[in-house]
Amino acid sequence: MKLDTEGLDAICNLVDDLCGIYLDSSKDYLIEGRLADLVKKHGCNSYAELARKARLGASNPIATDVVNAITTNETLWFRDATPFNALKFKILPELIDAKSTTLFPRKLRVWSAACSTGQEAYSIGMTFGDIVPDVANWDLQIVGTDVSSDAVRRASEGKYSQLEVSRGLDQVHQSGYFTQAGRDLQINEVLRSKCRFEVRNLLQPFTTLGKFDIVFCRNVAIYFKDEDRKSLFRRIADQLNPGGWLFVGSSESLTEIGPEWSPQRHCGAVCYQPKAGMLAAR
Ligand SMILES: C[S@@+](CC[C@H](N)C(=O)[O-])C[C@H]1O[C@@H](n2cnc3c(N)ncnc32)[C@H](O)[C@@H]1O
Numbered sequence: 001m002k003l004d005t006e007g008l009d010a011i012c013n014l015v016d017d018l019c020g021i022y023l024d025s026s027k028d029y030l031i032e033g034r035l036a037d038l039v040k041k042h043g044c045n046s047y048a049e050l051a052r053k054a055r056l057g058a059s060n061p062i063a064t065d066v067v068n069a070i071t072t073n074e075t076l077w078f079r080d081a082t083p084f085n086a087l088k089f090k091i092l093p094e095l096i097d098a099k100s101t102t103l104f105p106r107k108l109r110v111w112s113a114a115c116s117t118g119q120e121a122y123s124i125g126m127t128f129g130d131i132v133p134d135v136a137n138w139d140l141q142i143v144g145t146d147v148s149s150d151a152v153r154r155a156s157e158g159k160y161s162q163l164e165v166s167r168g169l170d171q172v173h174q175s176g177y178f179t180q181a182g183r184d185l186q187i188n189e190v191l192r193s194k195c196r197f198e199v200r201n202l203l204q205p206f207t208t209l210g211k212f213d214i215v216f217c218r219n220v221a222i223y224f225k226d227e228d229r230k231s232l233f234r235r236i237a238d239q240l241n242p243g244g245w246l247f248v249g250s251s252e253s254l255t256e257i258g259p260e261w262s263p264q265r266h267c268g269a270v271c272y273q274p275k276a277g278m279l280a281a282r
Pocket residue numbers: 018019020021071072073074075076079113114115116117120145146147148151200201202203217218219220223249
C-alpha cells in the first residue's frame with residue numbers, strides 16, 4: 001500500500017498524539033514498512049483511514065497495534081556496560097550506605113522508563129544482586145514502564161530465547177539468574193519478584209509511580225520533539241528522591257536533558273543529579 005501525503009500527515013499526527021514519537025516525510029519508508037500490514041489487517045483502504053479508525057474511542061485496539069508496530073524496541077542486556085559499572089561500583093554502594101541510617105534501610109526504588117522487553121530492568125536487578133547477596137531480604141522495587149503493550153507483556157513474562165539471552169549477557173549472569181523453561185530461559189523467581197512492569201506513556205503524567213532513587217531513561221527521548229524532551233526530564237527530576245540519580249543513553253547529553261542537571265562521570269558513565277535550585281524553583 002502506497003503512502004500518500006494525506007496518509008503521511010495523518011499517521012505522523014496520530015503517532016505524535018499516541019506516544020510523542022516525531023515522524024516526518026523522511027520516515028516514509030519506516031511508516032510503510034511497519035504499518036502496511038495493519039492497513040490490511042483492519043480492512044482499510046489507505047493509511048489515512050487507518051489513522052481515522054485508530055482515533056475512534058478510548059483504548060482503541062487499532063491505536064494499540066499502531067504503537068506496538070511503530071516503536072523501536074531494540075535493547076540489550078547491560079547496554080553500553082559503563083552505566084552498570086557506575087551502578088555497581090559507585091551509585092549502589094553509596095545509596096545502600098546512605099539508606100542504612102534511615103527508617104527504611106533496605107528499601108530501594110529504581111525506574112526503567114521505556115524498559116522495552118525488560119533487559120534493562122533485569123540488568124539493574126542483576127547488578128544489585130552482584131553486590132548484595134541476600135537480595136530476597138531487600139525491599140528492592142524495580143519498575144519498568146513502556147508505551148508498547150507487546151514489549152511490557154514480554155518484560156513481565158521474563159522469558160527469552162537462548163539467542164536473546166546470549167546477546168550481551170555473560171555466562172555468570174546466564175547461569176545465576178535464569179531457569180530453563182522448555183527451550184527458553186526464564187528470569188528466576190527472586191529477580192522476577194523484584195521487578196514489575198506496566199504500560200505508560202512518558203508524555204503523560206507519571207507522579208502516581210512514586211519516588212525513585214535511580215531512574216534509567218535511555219534511548220527513548222531521542223524520538224521526541226525538543227519541548228517534550230525538556231518537559232520529560234524536568235518531570236523526572238520531580239520523581240527522584242534526594243540524592244537520586246538519572247542515567248540517559250550514551251548518545252544523549254545535557255543539550256537534550258537540560259542545563260538544570262549536573263553531570264558526573266563515574267566508571268566511564270555520565271550520571272546526572274538535579275542541580276540544587278531545580279527542585280526548589282517549582
Ligand atoms: C530503543 S528502546 C530503548 C530500551 C532501553 N531503554 C534501552 O536503552 O535499551 C525505546 C523504547 O521506548 C519506548 N517508547 C517510545 N515512546 C515512548 C513513550 N512515549 N512512552 C514510553 N515509552 C516509549 C519504545 O516502545 C521502546 O521500547
